[in-house]
Amino acid sequence: MLIKSLLTTENKFNSTAELIEWIKRRNREVQVSVETIPFAEMEYWHQDKDGSLHHKSGRFFSIQGIKVQTDYGKINEWMQPIINQPEVGYLGILTKEFDGVLYFLMQAKIEPGNVNCVQISPTLQATKSNYRQVHQGKKPNYLDYFVNAKPEEILLDQLQSEQGARFLRKRNRNIIIKVSGEVEVKEDFRWMTLGQIKELACRNNMVNMDTRTVLSGLKLSDYQNPLDDNSQMTEFGRGMMLSSSTNHSLFDMRHHLSWLSGLKAKYDLLVFPTPIYNMPDWKVTDYEIIREDKKYFKVIGVRVTIANREVASWCQPLVAPMQQGLCAYIIKKINGVYHFLVQAKLECGNYDVMELAPTVQCLTGDYSKAIIKPPFCDYVLNARPEQIIFDTLQSEEGGRFYKEQNRNMLIEADDYFPIELPEHYTWMTLNQIYSFLCFNNFLNIQARSLLSAIQYR
Structure with a gap:
């Protein structure tokens, strides 16, 4: 059901071209000042x-x-x-199965800080003050589905952090539910497959940050059936599925937990x-x-x-x-399995000193002009075209940030890239990353956003 959704890019509700035109039309029609x-x-x-x-x-x-x-x-x-x-807000996506394919109810939402006004957002995107109507406005659409969700309807339910350099210990509830009854599709909402959302995420500033963080929690390999026809997946997509499901890795989870615990104990914040x-x-x-x-x-x-x-x-x-940022993972096949180069990063707003971050995360300074760049930054910026798997501009949350966009990249390392790493870095399989993602405050929002960008077809 979910794998079919991942591999379906055309559907009976909206083609991808129609969804793109819908977003463009809403940008033209909705008055924004x-x-x-x-x-x-x-x-x-x-x-x-x-x-x-x-x-x-x-x-x-x-x-x-x-x-x-x-x-x-x-x-x-x-x-x-x-x-x-300090409030915990809702970032929620409502899903429903049609003809054996899972569909996601997505919103064309405008935030004041968005680069291009309208972006594809979760079904529900609301702070506690919003949904408790402190502003004396209308109740957010579809709120009751999430407030009253039964345990058997919940596909994903996590508290995840926001940007640690800009927010002080901020978290949101990332939740995906699956319903079976009739759902009224209100204005500015559309049904999309996971494949379509991932396809749209390859376009600059089309899929907003909140959608990306919620979808990053879906470990797709858990929904893979040995009988599924994965012939539509690329070789890279099948490699990602293997990395997400295998127990074969350079370091085991005990090593990673000790490594991260040691760094958290070593440094004060x-x-x-x-x-x-x-x-x-x-x-x-x-x-x-x-x-x-x-x-x-x-x-x-x-x-x-x-x-x-x-x-x-x-x-x-x-x-x-004051500048555009850069967030990038370097990935490398080690013993036939893709590993992600992950760093432990301290940011002032973190709950627990350090969180796992992408290989390169430059958000607070002009990395292009820096004399001494962060580790691996030059490698990412000088990657050959055949090494670049993903490269788009992605917006940060437009409800708090004004026209902030960061270059998001996935880079495949060449054979000469070293296995040995500095103290704050390690190699993890996708399976190990998802093990950390199951719990609160381990993987930062930049790391999660990039995970949602992984393409399988």
């Missing part, structure tokens, strides 16, 4: 005397200052603004609240919270008007990047 405004003009928000930004309800999220101290890496102390959103006005290297203007050197990111205020949202108009802060 995002206007940069002074912080003082953001309705229902206030700026404290320390420079932090809060919603007057006390809910949603806030922008606060933090001081970070760590003995990890070359920079051991810094201050920065961060998004504090201390985070303290601090006034934004007192942060060296940062300045607060009427319109921005920005570094003096204009590096990394800034915080802006916006007034948003979107025709088809639960609330048509509102104000809020957004985090705007």
Whole structure:
């Protein structure tokens, strides 16, 4: 059922071409206005005397200052603004079987920070403040399906982290349910197969971050039947299935758990609240919270008007990047099995010091101009065309980030790429990565987003 969905790219509801045209049409039709405004003009928000930004309800999220101290890496102390959103939101996808194929009910959703306004989003994408209607708007569509889901309907249910460099210990509930009754397909929703979603993910900024993180939790090899006809899969796709199911690996799970536990015990991460006005290297203007050197990111205020949202108009802060980022996995066949080069990465907003991250993750500095680049960055950037398996621009979450997009890549290493690695890196099969993904706060959102990009056909 799920494997058939993975291998089905045309269906009785919508062809892939029709889905692309639907997104383009919604971009043309839905009226969207995002206007940069002074912080003082953001309705229902206030700026404290320390420079932090809060919603007057006390809910949603806030922008606060933090001081970070760590003995990890070359920079051991810094201050920065961060998004504090202690609520656990819903990222949910509703599925239903039609003629032996599993379909996913996806939404054409507009977020104020989206690069291209409309992107393919989960069925339900809502903070706790949203679905409890703190904004006094309409209840999100399909919420009751997830709130009232029976255990036998749940295909996936995990608490997963958000961006650790921008959010302070933020998590969302990633959930996929399968229903059997009639489902009303509301405006701005369409049924899609998993194959179609993966096909659309090969296009720049088409499938949003929340969809990618939810789908990353599906371990497809668990749904593979020995009798399934996998002739539609590419050789690479079959290699990914093998990596996802085999117990043959360079290192066993006991080794990986000891490696990660040792690093978490070795390094300290201390985070303290601090006034934004007192942060060296940062300045607060009427319109921005920005570094003096204009590096990394800034915080802006916006007034948003979107025709088809639960609330048509509102104000809020957004985090705007100062450059495009890079997220990439290097993969290599070791003893006939694909292994992923994974790093343990410390970020200031992490729950538990370190999370597993892609081989290369450059989000907070201009990696293209850096004199000393992160390990393996040059290898990724200089990869030959035949080594590049996946290469697209993917958006970060447009509800909090303003037009942030990162280059997402999968690179296959050549025969000369070394097996030996620095302390913070290791080789894992896809099966081992999914073992960590079953639990909270092990795999960061950049790592999960790239997993959803793996193509099988």
